[in-house]
Amino acid sequence: MESRQLTVDELAYLSDAVSRPKLIDGEEDFEKTTEVILDPITMPRAPKWWLIVLVGAVSGLLLYGVSVGYLFYEGTGVWGISHPVVWGYAIINLVWWIGIGHAGTLISAILFLARQRWRTSINRFAEAMTIFAVLCAVQFPLLHLGRPWYAYWFFPLPNQMGMWPNFRSPLLWDFFAFSTYFTISLMFWYVGLVPDLAVLRDRAKSKVKAMVYGFFALGWRGANRHWQNYERAYLILAGIATPLVLSVHSVVSFDFAVSQLPGWHTTIFPPYFVAGAIFSGFALVLTLMIIAREVYGFKQMVTIYHIDTMNKFLLATGTMVGYAYTMEFFIAWYSGNEYERFAFVNRAFGPYAWAYWTMFSCNVFVPQIFWFKKMRRHIAVTFVVSILVNIGMWFERFVIIVTSLHRDFLPANWSYYIPTWVDIATYVGTFGLFFTFFLLFLRYLPAIAISEIKGIMNKADPHYKGYTSSASSNR
């Protein structure tokens, strides 16, 4: 082979190829991209698998309705909670679902600020997941009220009783945190959707679709004066959603940390909860994304590089929670407090040791295989790990809540918490709620942000030189 000097262009191409992984595989074409992303929406009939899964999801939703109806009829006594374990499934599920939501905000806001352009392929998807997960989460505190029709007492509304909410209570902080989080996530998602809704409006085949999509597109016409304010709004939303996402799970952790119960009263809780939330959320994004890219053929936009990067997040956050688990033990011992020590020894070696070690294995040991690049890029391995992580994270909340409560200060009170069928049915039912919404989202809204993904293509850069000759001959 003859050797020769590389030209400037070739060098530029090589350095680009080495330093920056390709975010979009294959040919870049604006119209084709629109068509590929809209394909699941524009196909005249929903695929069979979609209908089958929807039937399953709606059955789950019905199960949810039945178990909630029974709960309202009978009262919270139908749940497994009783003294001393007064917080059971409801709070575990609340923390679990809301934690999952955090990945969506992290991807859409924090990675946006950090200019991680690979996020563009997955942000819409992850934001939708956030909204539906938060929706599932907020069911539980309402159900746990026992008399949910008094939920409006949370609002600082003047009333005939002359009462005001207790702003010094973490439960009220929760109310503010959750309602803000849900509202901001929804607005962020909607703002991102507006240009894409305009695409749907402009390509709609039927009058009804054009009207409905057109209504939500608000008359968007891609004007640069609009884009200017739009981009600014998006940047501000990302800027405020970033501290918000960190605050929400911190406030959740205050429910525990502000109390004086051994096992809960820990200063490490806020960062530890946030890391855990991102960990579980990334895992669920991976689970859903792997399925979606297989069935919808989004492999061009959600590449193996995306999966690799997300697995690095799993490894990092999984190791962080592992650090927190270990540090809790150290502090319990170091504090010299007998009750604190007992709570932790009981956690790892008491009657709930099975739950503790399930948690530890799934969250800390399992993700360690992602030190190997081959594993990070292996779809099946990633899929299995992502599910194990979510099982582990559910058990984390179970361990924190149940093991800290079930053996309180008076041994005569000790008990072993067992959920009832209503507890389990309600939890399974929220999956129905989640997947019903998620499937409807996949069928009626673009799962990948059309305008954003075009924005990261090389062709979108006004300085891009590689236009085909047919385009330049028009000049």
Place this chain on the structure above:
Amino acid sequence: MKREASIFGMVAEFDNPHHLLEGAKAFSKAGYEKFETHSPFPIHGMDKAMGLKDSKLGWVVIISALLGGAGIFVLQAWAAVIAYPFIISGKPYLSTEAYIPATFEMIILSAGFAAVFGMFMLNKLPKFYHPLFKSKHFYKASSHGFFLSVEKEDTQFEPTKTRNFFTGLGAKNIEIIED
């Protein structure tokens, strides 16, 4: 004369972001002011090419955020100290630290509302009817078309002259849009 009065302006399509940016620069240079570019995604450098000022949205947001935060803080203090004082878990009535989470969340919420509704307000949206939607080609603007529209109110606007200007820039699908 009547015909002249009933038009909105003119729109034409450019091949790609690069040509649209060049087109916007040329229009700006030729003294046009009431022109607008339309693209499926924001194009880097377009604000400068069109000679636009910075977005005012930031001011709307910061004012709203400060008002929201101050409002909820005062409400909490007033409710806990004056309207409904009661001792719980030994905390003082005026527990500033305990008011922070709600204050923080309200700052975020007010900023978010201001960012979203302020953006739509500044953009004069929703606006379901616009003359441009009558164009045969404009539907592409949301997906893969790059358009430049000029309003007839522009001082430089003159149908034949503007059309020739568009042609000179390599634009195609030049259309007169009726109002």
